[in-house]
Amino acid sequence: MSETGRTLVVADKRLVAAGVAAIELRDPDGARLPDWTPGSHIDLVLPDGVVRQYSLCGDRRDAHVYRIAVLREVAGRGGSAQVHDRLVVSDRVGLGGPRNAFRLAPAARYLFVAGGIGITPILPMIDAAERLGAQWQLLYGGRSRASMAFLDDLSRYGDRVVVHPVDEAGLLPLDAHLGEPAPDRKVHVCGPGPLLDAVHARCAGWPAGSLRTERFVAAEVDATNDRAFDVELASSGRTVPVGPGIPVVDALRAAGVSVLTSCRRGLCGTCEVDVLDGVPDHRDSLLDDEERRSGRSMFVCVSRSRTPRLVLDL
Amino acid sequence: MTSTTTDATASIPPPAPEPGGDVPVLDVDPFSPEVLLDPLPMQHELRETGPLAYLSRYGVYAMGRYADVHAALTNWQGFISSAGVGVSDFRREPPWRPPSLLLEADPPHHDAPRAVLTSILSARALRRLRDRWLEDAREVVAAALARGGDLDGVADLAEVFPLRVFPDAVGLGPDGREHLIPYGSFAFNAFGPRNDLLTSAERDIGPTIAWIGEQCRRENLAPGGFGAQIWAASDRGDITPEQAPLVVRSLLTAGVDTTVNGLAACLHAFATHPDQYARLRAEPALARVAFDEAVRWESPVQTFFRTAEVDIDVSGFRVPADRKILMFLGSANRDPRRWQASDAFDLGRDPSGHVGFGMGLHQCAGQHVARLEAEALFTALAERVERVELVGEPTRKPNNTLRTWQQLPIRLVPTG
Numbered sequence: 063m064s065e066t067g068r069t070l071v072v073a074d075k076r077l078v079a080a081g082v083a084a085i086e087l088r089d090p091d092g093a094r095l096p097d098w099t100p101g102s103h104i105d106l107v108l109p110d111g112v113v114r115q116y117s118l119c120g121d122r123r124d125a126h127v128y129r130i131a132v133l134r135e136v137a138g139r140g141g142s143a144q145v146h147d148r149l150v151v152s153d154r155v156g157l158g159g160p161r162n163a164f165r166l167a168p169a170a171r172y173l174f175v176a177g178g179i180g181i182t183p184i185l186p187m188i189d190a191a192e193r194l195g196a197q198w199q200l201l202y203g204g205r206s207r208a209s210m211a212f213l214d215d216l217s218r219y220g221d222r223v224v225v226h227p228v229d230e231a232g233l234l235p236l237d238a239h240l241g242e243p244a245p246d247r248k249v250h251v252c253g254p255g256p257l258l259d260a261v262h263a264r265c266a267g268w269p270a271g272s273l274r275t276e277r278f279v280a281a282e283v284d285a286t287n288d289r290a291f292d293v294e295l296a297s298s299g300r301t302v303p304v305g306p307g308i309p310v311v312d313a314l315r316a317a318g319v320s321v322l323t324s325c326r327r328g329l330c331g332t333c334e335v336d337v338l339d340g341v342p343d344h345r346d347s348l349l350d351d352e353e354r355r356s357g358r359s360m361f362v363c364v365s366r367s368r369t370p371r372l373v374l375d376l
Numbered sequence: 377m378t379s380t381t382t383d384a385t386a387s388i389p390p391p392a393p394e395p396g397g398d399v400p401v402l403d404v405d406p407f408s409p410e411v412l413l414d415p416l417p418m419q420h421e422l423r424e425t426g427p428l429a430y431l432s433r434y435g436v437y438a439m440g441r442y443a444d445v446h447a448a449l450t451n452w453q454g455f456i457s458s459a460g461v462g463v464s465d466f467r468r469e470p471p472w473r474p475p476s477l478l479l480e481a482d483p484p485h486h487d488a489p490r491a492v493l494t495s496i497l498s499a500r501a502l503r504r505l506r507d508r509w510l511e512d513a514r515e516v517v518a519a520a521l522a523r524g525g526d527l528d529g530v531a532d533l534a535e536v537f538p539l540r541v542f543p544d545a546v547g548l549g550p551d552g553r554e555h556l557i558p559y560g561s562f563a564f565n566a567f568g569p570r571n572d573l574l575t576s577a578e579r580d581i582g583p584t585i586a587w588i589g590e591q592c593r594r595e596n597l598a599p600g601g602f603g604a605q606i607w608a609a610s611d612r613g614d615i616t617p618e619q620a621p622l623v624v625r626s627l628l629t630a631g632v633d634t635t636v637n638g639l640a641a642c643l644h645a646f647a648t649h650p651d652q653y654a655r656l657r658a659e660p661a662l663a664r665v666a667f668d669e670a671v672r673w674e675s676p677v678q679t680f681f682r683t684a685e686v687d688i689d690v691s692g693f694r695v696p697a698d699r700k701i702l703m704f705l706g707s708a709n710r711d712p713r714r715w716q717a718s719d720a721f722d723l724g725r726d727p728s729g730h731v732g733f734g735m736g737l738h739q740c741a742g743q744h745v746a747r748l749e750a751e752a753l754f755t756a757l758a759e760r761v762e763r764v765e766l767v768g769e770p771t772r773k774p775n776n777t778l779r780t781w782q783q784l785p786i787r788l789v790p791t792g
């Protein structure tokens with residue numbers, strides 16, 4: 063399975079702030095991991111099949127490791143608790159994506175606003191802004207300094223980072239920092255719902271694209287793990303069984319049906335196939351949320367099925 | 377390392393006269409007319425020499441084995457594109473035009489333009505063109521058949537069809553489209569050294585460059601086309617208004633000549649492998665596989681360079697930082713270490729994973745456009761044409777980067 067880079071191994075795990083665990087993931091064979099851009103997240107498939115999204119917050123220039131940081135969510139269904147309490151070094155996890163719904167839009171000047179664990183996608187954006195030679199400022203809020211991850215990493219940027227813990231300084235001074243929109247300036251915000259609501263209210267009427275946000279909303283569906291399912295070919299009615307861990311494209315090929323692929327990592331889009339019935343379990347980097355929900359097509363190099371049977375337009 | 381230059385680029389050393397370590401030296405000239413006309417023997421020599429060689433004529437490194445070319449293409453961190461993907465190093469010599477925001481850019485600069493183009497040219501987004509392009513292809517094939525006799529597979533099919541559908545899809549106006557192919561040929565020659573191919577093409581290229589620049593402006597791009605969609609992305613702030621024309625330009629540079637030669641390669645393969653064409657006739661759904669197999673077999677884009685960001689190991693040999701590396705995509709696609717019967721054009725094989733469209737971060741942004749054009753044309757061909765026969769000696773048109781046919785004298789034998 064590692065051939066397609068879909069299984070990762072936990073290489074390191076440490077607490078980086080109160081309630082926040084940073085995890086390093088690698089390919090079991092040391093292969094490169096799929097490329098990603100700042101703002102990207104992965105689907106982390108936990109050993110019991112639960113799937114949660116986590117933003118990549120490490121260095122994209124190191125192709126061999128992904129870093130994520132997970133906040134323990136006390137009111138949740140247990141995904142983050144499982145990461146904190148049960149996941150240990152050398153455990154295997156499944157990978158979906160990376161996907162990016164929170165891209166860094168080009169600009170000469172940036173304001174980044176992070177609330178709590180919302181710092182994760184912002185870290186690689188800051189690195190990119192530095193490399194692009196753009197001006198930037200980060201406004202970073204959290205309950206207390208102890209709960210705010212990566213303060214050490216950020217300290218080297220000096221006064222470009224405004225650290226604003228609630229217990230010391232109250233809520234973020236959004237009004238002062240958001241200022242007025244300008245064509246060469248972009249605002250990127252990630253954090254809890256109330257923060258995002260406040261920012262949207264304050265920036266109502268700004269020109270399209272000048273404000274970019276991401277919400278860490280809870281995923282609606284829990285995923286399948288690598289169980290077996292059947293693929294039915296619409297043109298012939300034939301059924302091709304897909305065993306656990308076998309890529310759909312390989313099962314098809316073994317049955318004499320060739321679907322062209324190229325990257326085999328869900329990145330290039332060559333092997334897209336229309337889905338006529340059944341619900342695909344998307345693992346690619348290409349479809350956006352709406353396209354995933356519609357379930358009308360899938361990339362058979364990495365994606366699988368949530369239902370026992372998938373009917374493909376083949 | 378010391379340097380004798382005193383200008384602003386002084387920190388970058390000039391090419392080393394000799395390679396470091398035990399890298400084998402080859403005296404071949406991959407850009408000579410003889411090699412460009414028949415690159416296979418040179419590519420064989422390069423592959424058998426080792427994973428890495430030093431081309432003494434140009435002071436560059438070269439790789440021709442699949443595993444190494446694939447690794448170099450995917451390793452954007454080590455093998456950078458922003459110093460140019462031709463022989464010239466942009467940090468020492470000014471490029472002939474403002475660098476491409478895609479092909480000649482590294483992350484993070486590459487990120488936003490690439491995301492915009494990837495979504496506009498995704499297979500899903502192109503689906504709306506599929507039926508129309510198939511109709512167009514049927515008309516092109518019908519017109520070719522209506523002429524009755526022999527024809528030139530390049531001019532009458534491989535050029536006519538892309539020139540009919542692609543400029544419309546971009547949203548270009550009706551006038552001046554004859555500039556597209558010369559512009560592409562020129563740009564692909566310009567990745568090579570300043571040989572006769574380049575200098576002779578340079579003389580007349582001024583008006584063509586000016587025309588291309590004009591077409592990239594918003595007011596010259598019809599609503600709904602790829603060009604207008606690129607400008608719409610700048611309205612959303614996904615790219616800047618300064619970037620938009622250069623992103624459009626990348627379509628006009630990379631979108632025509634490449635596809636023409638991919639289609640011509642496939643036609644030539646059909647004409648010289650009647651058994652394979654018969655398979656397509658029997659199973660028209662093989663059109664996509666046939667085209668990708670032709671892209672593997674012929675590699676219309678033969679080569680691209682990278683520049684070593686740091687000292688890099690290539691299968692045990694060292695490329696020193698700042699050196700240019702020539703990656704032979706064409707050779708990788710014929711490497712017997714990767715492909716069984718690598719020289720055979722075979723619709724039964726799975727060509728997946730070939731590097732004819734590149735691989736990794738810079739993998740062809742227009743590959744789904746090329747595939748859709750090919751699928752349309754060869755589906756239409758298989759509907760009406762029993763056999764494609766070669767009726768004369770085909771001729772090549774040498775180019776520093778592209779493997780091209782100048783003329784392909786063929787006859788289309790209609791179905792019963």
Ligand SMILES: Cc1cc2nc3c(=O)[nH]c(=O)nc-3n(C[C@H](O)[C@H](O)[C@H](O)COP(=O)(O)OP(=O)(O)OC[C@H]3O[C@@H](n4cnc5c(N)ncnc54)[C@H](O)[C@@H]3O)c2cc1C
Pocket residue numbers: 103114115116117118130131132133134135137138139140141142143179182183276277278279280281282
């Ligand atoms: C794009 C993206 C990126 C993310 N990046 C990160 C990251 O970098 N770090 C990080 O720690 N987390 C991140 N998350 C959140 C993460 O995916 C998990 O939601 C989080 O770890 C909590 O998981 P859980 O199972 O413990 O709790 P969940 O069960 O997922 O609960 C989370 C919250 O949602 C509420 N909730 C539970 N079920 C529902 C439901 N059906 N409908 C509505 N609300 C519900 C809960 O009460 C709780 O407040 C990201 C989410 C997304 C979508």
Ligand code: HEM
Pocket residue numbers: 449457461478479480490497626627630631632634635637638639671675676677680705731732733734735737738739740741742743745746
């Ligand atoms: C058979 C046809 C084609 C072939 C063989 C081909 C080949 C390639 C190759 C090998 C690359 C990678 C360059 C590198 O790694 O440095 C590439 C990149 C690119 N191609 Fe194509 N191409 C074809 C058709 C097209 C078409 C139709 C378009 C436009 C619609 C297009 C647009 C591009 C662009 C914009 C890039 C740069 C991508 C980037 O750097 O991110 N190509 N192509």
